[in-house]
Amino acid sequence: MNGASAPDPTGVDEESVDAVITWFSAAGRDLPWRHEGVSAWAILVSEVMLQQTPVVRVLPRWQEWMERWPAPADLADAPTAEVLRCWDRLGYPRRALRLQDCARVIVREHGGRVPRGQEALRALPGIGEYTAAAITAFSHRERAVVVDTNIRRVLARSVRGRALPDRSYSAAERVVATRSLPVPRRRSVAWNQAVMELGALVCTARSPRCQQCPLADGGCAWFAAGRPAPAEDTRRRQAFEGTDRQMRGMIMALLRRDGSAAEDQLLALDAEDADRVRRGIRTLIADGLAVREGSRLRLP
DNA sequence: TTCCGGAGAT
DNA sequence: ATCTCCGGAA
Numbered sequence: 001m002n003g004a005s006a007p008d009p010t011g012v013d014e015e016s017v018d019a020v021i022t023w024f025s026a027a028g029r030d031l032p033w034r035h036e037g038v039s040a041w042a043i044l045v046s047e048v049m050l051q052q053t054p055v056v057r058v059l060p061r062w063q064e065w066m067e068r069w070p071a072p073a074d075l076a077d078a079p080t081a082e083v084l085r086c087w088d089r090l091g092y093p094r095r096a097l098r099l100q101d102c103a104r105v106i107v108r109e110h111g112g113r114v115p116r117g118q119e120a121l122r123a124l125p126g127i128g129e130y131t132a133a134a135i136t137a138f139s140h141r142e143r144a145v146v147v148d149t150n151i152r153r154v155l156a157r158s159v160r161g162r163a164l165p166d167r168s169y170s171a172a173e174r175v176v177a178t179r180s181l182p183v184p185r186r187r188s189v190a191w192n193q194a195v196m197e198l199g200a201l202v203c204t205a206r207s208p209r210c211q212q213c214p215l216a217d218g219g220c221a222w223f224a225a226g227r228p229a230p231a232e233d234t235r236r237r238q239a240f241e242g243t244d245r246q247m248r249g250m251i252m253a254l255l256r257r258d259g260s261a262a263e264d265q266l267l268a269l270d271a272e273d274a275d276r277v278r279r280g281i282r283t284l285i286a287d288g289l290a291v292r293e294g295s296r297l298r299l300p
Numbered sequence: 301t302t303c304c305g306g307a308g309a310t
Numbered sequence: 311a312t313c314t315c316c317g318g319a320a
Contacts, residue, residue: 091316
């Protein structure tokens with residue numbers, strides 16, 4: 001493929017772009033939200049669900065969600081308790097609330113159609129820089145600098161020769177991503193999709209499958225350097241297993257199952273630590289994920 | 301047990 | 311800039 005030419009330190013070269021796009025046409029997954037004719041709304045929903053959640057877990061939820069609420073107006077009118085139930089165990093249920101808010105804003109301010117343009121998208125609840133770019137590239141099929149964790153990792157390795165990207169998204173990375181994006185519109189769309197998939201399937205964080213990688217033959221600075229180990233991770237240790245998150249998850253599971261729960265039932269979730277339970281209840285109410293009803297707690 | 305991840309609030 | 315937020319696979 002690239003023979004002996006060294007990777008460009010400032011961006012992916014054209015040969016590598018070709019290699020990755022060709023790899024994708026053979027190895028890319030057939031995911032339903034990539035099918036022809038899928039609506040911008042359906043793609044928006046998939047992107048929000050995929051924000052912190054693996055594809056395999058999103059698939060069944062997305063299918064059911066789109067059957068029930070195929071358009072923004074459908075979700076806007078749905079009972080929030082149903083929306084949270086249908087979110088099931090995708091995690092971070094505030095995303096489900098934001099998605100319903102997003103649907104309502106789209107109905108109110110955009111005539112029920114997903115707006116075009118990253119600025120308008122970025123203004124929607126739950127849509128940040130990544131998701132606005134992803135909708136622009138994958139649905140509207142326009143040129144956009146899409147940078148998710150997979151793309152960051154591929155570029156860190158292939159262009160910068162690092163084992164892993166910096167902890168926070170740096171200006172240097174943005175430059176590399178921007179310079180790597182092909183100029184022709186269709187090619188930019190193909191590249192975004194292909195490089196993201198390469199990061200998800202081959203250039204993975206822990207056990208990269210370099211023998212399957214279209215960039216291994218001269219297109220990857222990290223591989224060429226003998227895959228040096230990542231710098232000692234100075235990462236702050238994970239704050240004790242995220243116990244409050246775990247408690248919130250347990251409370252939400254109970255509310256999804258029964259619709260509401262009595263105080264005693266909730267306190268039994270951690271008999272050792274009533275404060276932890278109360279913290280969970282308080283923060284769920286503050287987030288709009290639960291409401292008090294007398295002495296009971298229920299879905300909104 | 302450890303690891304993974306985009307948005308939004310602070 | 312840093313922290314919080316969930317659940318399941320490795």
